[in-house]
Amino acid sequence: MLELLGNHTVQTVTLGAVLLGMVSGLLGSFAVLRQQSLLGDTLAHAALPGVCIGFLIAGTRHLGWIMAGALVTAVIAALFVQVVTRYSRIKMDAGLGAALSVSFAVGVVLLTYIQGHASASQGGLDSFLFGQAAATRPSDLWFMGGVTLAAMALVALMWKQLKLVTFDPLFAGSIGLRVGVLETLLTAMIALAVVVGLQMVGVVLMTAMVIAPPVAARQWVSRLEHMVFLAMFMGVVSGVVGVLLSAGVPNLATGPVVVLVASALVTLSLLLAPGRGVLWSWLKLWREQRSIGQRQMLVTLHKLAEHHEDPYYPVERSMLDSFYGVATGHILRRLQARGFVVPASHMRQEGPHWALTDAGHNEARQELERMDWNQAGV
């Protein structure tokens, strides 16, 4: 796969994927934390009519015009959502949904109109729907690099303002920050990132690039600065791996493969991340259950010894099995490993026996005290 990197087109596309991963991971982190993941989706879909309008104005597939058009309609949609949610009873999700569907419908109408009327130069305008990474040209990289650099500079300079507005907008307003201006700025930057990704990933899937890397990153870290860096890294990894995979296997569309790699990262993170992952909480639950079984067993043996007035009273395992209704051998062996019980023999014809050690009695007494205390606390 590495020899692919010698290919000029692959080099360009890979570099583009790196830039796209960085900018979307960076800005996506703030969008996800502000619970505005859908904003990226709306902006991406709203870019489609702009793509068509840019094409109609230029009369040809001129990338500059197309990007400018996309940016303008995406920003108009974002402003529409902001105004509608502020000045009417419509909530954010409904506003985003309305803006998304209306602008996408307009985009598709324009697209079909162009395909029916324009000359041959319309070729491949619909590639903006799902992206066409191979069409990335070295000159596009300058634009993508510029946007990435601008976004990084913005976040670095206004780190504390953006962090505060994201965490606690009311407090941010109370110390005099212009919350509305900062939010508009973040939205405009996300619109730029979306436009950057149109060519490569397309309007339909672009939102995944904004959401997936930050969501995956959040699982592993617990500081905003770490999350932003990790999200950028994961964005880069999905971009590069996706591009190389689709370049190595014939007839694989790059955009969807990039998104699939990003989704795989999310799935892995949701499962495996320490502390927050699903497997982690299963493991914790399982440990808890195991320890409850052991504690119950200690108390049972302690009570039986008390009852028989013999601290080293050997209890036959089959009796414990029938008392608990499950095989108790594994619990006893674990208690043995911790030094709380020892195997004992009683009568030759009987099965294996177990007796509590002094340490076991101590542990059982402490457990009983804890139980009393818990009950008293209720």
Added chain:
Amino acid sequence: MKREKRHEPDLALHIEDLTVAYEGKPVLWDIDVNIPPGVMAAVIGPNGAGKSTLIKTVLGLVKPTAGHICIHGYPPRQALKRVAYVPQRSAVDWDFPTTVVDVVMMGRYGHLGWFRWPGKRERRRAMDALSAVGMEAFANRQINQLSGGQQQRVFLARAMVQDADVLFLDEPMAGVDATTEKAVVALLQELRDQGKTIIVVHHDLQTVRDYFDWLVILNVRVVAQGPIPEVYTGENLRKAYGGRIALLDPDSSGETPDAVPREVVN
């Protein structure tokens, strides 16, 4: 800014003819509020009385329809560094990836230049405030590991590092344990004794007399305001809460009720 004369400089908070409306409906209607410096004031009133709106308007988070506000004689935008604000705990996402000491340092952001990052000095101030609220052991914890009471203490520490003259708190006792409530009240009273003015949106009528020395009763309009003994009367409470309050006091002469008034839920 410098040429302007201060208006009512002897009052910590001066509000005149203030009306605030959401979508054409007045939430606060033509209210006048005056709170002297150095008191601990409660703002009470039934749901929808405009308590939170009042605080948000004073802080410039909500635009008034009419009227004016002065803090120690300055309009709110010129008094930003004189006020501290503790929003309701539910206003933020406590799963946000950050630590306790980080949140407290946010209280210094308003004093830092636009592009300055918080540094050692801010961290030291934050640690001092955290030990004042008994949370220094939690400084490097994730905020999603805190209980409700601990969250409230962190918010209070953040307000303390703001070095403000007037503190506004929105329902700081809501959903916290009894120990925290006592600790928060003791801290606020200590701040008041240092000469600061504390203004609290409060929901628990039973504790008003124990905690506060000044009272504003609100129900879209101002029902009554002034020192607790003059204002905390059965008549005033009934005027604000109407049928929603059951005074356990048989004597409805309008004297201060001996029995504790209880807000009837639903």
